[in-house]
Amino acid sequence: MLTRASVALRACSAARGARALAAAAAASPPPPLSPGTAGGEQPPSGAPASAAASPTAADDRMDFPGGSVPFSRSPAWVGGAFSPRAPLPCYRTLDASGREVPGAAVPHPLSREVAVKMYETMVRLQTADTIFYEAQRQGRFSFYMTSSGEEATAIGSAAALSPDDVVFSQYREQGVIMYRGFTLLDMANQCFGNMHEQGRGRQMPIHYGSRALNFHTISSTLTTQLPHAVGAAYALKLDKRDAVAVAYFGDGAASEGDFHAALNFAATLGAPVIFVCRNNGWAISTPATDQYRGDGIAGRGPGYGVATLRVDGGDAIAVYNATAEARRVALEQQAPVLLEAMSYRSGHHSTSDDSSRYRAAEEMRQWRARDPVARFQRWLVDQGWWDDAADAAARQAARREVIQALEAAQKAPKPPLSSMFEDVYAEMPWHLEAQQRQVMAHVAAHPDACPADIPVK
Numbered sequence: 322m323l324t325r326a327s328v329a330l331r332a333c334s335a336a337r338g339a340r341a342l343a344a345a346a347a348a349s350p351p352p353p354l355s356p357g358t359a360g361g362e363q364p365p366s367g368a369p370a371s372a373a374a375s376p377t378a379a380d381d382r383m384d385f386p387g388g389s390v391p392f393s394r395s396p397a398w399v400g401g402a403f404s405p406r407a408p409l410p411c412y413r414t415l416d417a418s419g420r421e422v423p424g425a426a427v428p429h430p431l432s433r434e435v436a437v438k439m440y441e442t443m444v445r446l447q448t449a450d451t452i453f454y455e456a457q458r459q460g461r462f463s464f465y466m467t468s469s470g471e472e473a474t475a476i477g478s479a480a481a482l483s484p485d486d487v488v489f490s491q492y493r494e495q496g497v498i499m500y501r502g503f504t505l506l507d508m509a510n511q512c513f514g515n516m517h518e519q520g521r522g523r524q525m526p527i528h529y530g531s532r533a534l535n536f537h538t539i540s541s542t543l544t545t546q547l548p549h550a551v552g553a554a555y556a557l558k559l560d561k562r563d564a565v566a567v568a569y570f571g572d573g574a575a576s577e578g579d580f581h582a583a584l585n586f587a588a589t590l591g592a593p594v595i596f597v598c599r600n601n602g603w604a605i606s607t608p609a610t611d612q613y614r615g616d617g618i619a620g621r622g623p624g625y626g627v628a629t630l631r632v633d634g635g636d637a638i639a640v641y642n643a644t645a646e647a648r649r650v651a652l653e654q655q656a657p658v659l660l661e662a663m664s665y666r667s668g669h670h671s672t673s674d675d676s677s678r679y680r681a682a683e684e685m686r687q688w689r690a691r692d693p694v695a696r697f698q699r700w701l702v703d704q705g706w707w708d709d710a711a712d713a714a715a716r717q718a719a720r721r722e723v724i725q726a727l728e729a730a731q732k733a734p735k736p737p738l739s740s741m742f743e744d745v746y747a748e749m750p751w752h753l754e755a756q757q758r759q760v761m762a763h764v765a766a767h768p769d770a771c772p773a774d775i776p777v778k
């Protein structure tokens with residue numbers, strides 16, 4: 322059994338609970354800055370300490386509108402080559418094979434019901450990813466992205482959220498919306514762009530969204546979802562709602578200016594938002610090592626005054642606990658939290674990519690051996706909550722459901738051509754009416770201009 326540190330942690334005050342988790346996660350806390358580089362007035366180099374004039378209360382600090390900082394008599398450089406620091410540690414509860422790490426803090430133990438739901442969702446996600454990917458390769462729809470290697474990040478975090486929490490996702494977190502209740506048929510309808518999907522074919526495949534599930538429609542314009550999430554979180558705060566906003570994004574997306582604007586706005590407004598970065602090592606063909614020179618994405622959080630935790634993104638239990646703590650801190654302190662989930666994109670970036678062109682087969686093989694779904698399954702089996710027969714049945718059922726969903730979605734009618742002018746304005750303005758007339762006249766004159774399966778009306 323895992324150490325049920327939750328019992329002790331829950332007894333702690335709110336603030337102590339957060340610190341306890343951070344402390345338990347810290348295998349080796351970063352060393353303090355060396356004397357003379359920060360932390361107050363120091364005697365000039367070479368001068369005996371006794372010879373240094375003792376500063377008065379008034380002149381040992383600089384008080385300015387943005388805060389109060391201590392003076393130092395030596396140039397207090399930090400960062401880069403001046404003060405290399407140990408990387409922030411990565412919180413985990415399971416080892417690479419799925420065995421419990423002795424002594425790991427688990428402030429929010431998983432119930433059997435939640436754990437099994439998480440695993441069954443992982444199985445459906447893996448099955449959907451495999452078959453949807455193949456369906457795209459067969460030309461049945463135009464594009465797909467898998468979340469292979471990152472299933473535990475999406476589903477572990479989703480399980481720790483409330484249905485009232487508002488999600489803003491990038492594009493590789495379909496496990497989150499699935500966990501919330503988006504069906505395989507909903508996914509297939511969106512990928513085929515048929516009349517049953519809420520976007521009515523106006524988005525590329527994989528741009529899921531659901532008002533009912535509090536999941537904003539995906540926009541693949543990287544990082545735009547982060548400022549949106551901060552705004553939503555601020556609205557939740559003003560309305561005194563018991564809910565947070567959650568923004569998912571990749572390591573590459575964190576290089577956009579919107580990342581920095583979002584963190585700073587969230588910190589200064591005190592917005593209850595959880596930023597979940599999936600650092601999967603790659604932004605298409607650009608390795609994470611080309612994205613930054615600091616300590617990953619987590620290293621930036623403290624600079625913005627944002628509570629930050631690095632977590633093993635392949636450990637569903639660690640991600641669940643990190644997210645549950647992040648949610649508690651965000652709500653109690655009305656402040657943002659940054660999680661950096663360390664993971665690996667085991668598949669190609671998308672169906673438009675061939676990752677064997679830019680990364681080593683050995684790297685992929687090593688990461689696939691740490692498959693997050695297999696790790697979580699090992700743990701479930703160790704609890705006596707899962708076995709081979711249950712696994713085979715779940716995979717067979719998922720396979721049947723995915724195939725049925727794809728067949729039904731492919732057969733469903735497409736929305737009529739005129740629908741592309743609808744849903745933005747309550748009443749269609751004159752310029753859209755004019756454009757609609759032009760399109761209809763064009764298609765009447767050139768029937769081949771419109772795909773045969775789109776009703777012209």
Ligand SMILES: Cc1ncc(C[n+]2csc(CCOP(=O)(O)OP(=O)(O)O)c2C)c(N)n1
Pocket residue numbers: 493541542543570571572573574575599601603604605666670
């Ligand atoms: C503003 C913007 N710039 C560039 C792109 C093209 N693009 C799509 S995905 C991607 C890489 C993103 O990598 P990351 O955020 O690490 O997510 P991952 O694909 O690894 O999950 C890029 C550059 C885009 N969609 N939007």
Ligand SMILES: [Mg+2]
Pocket residue numbers: 571572573599600601602603604605
């Ligand atoms: Mg990435």
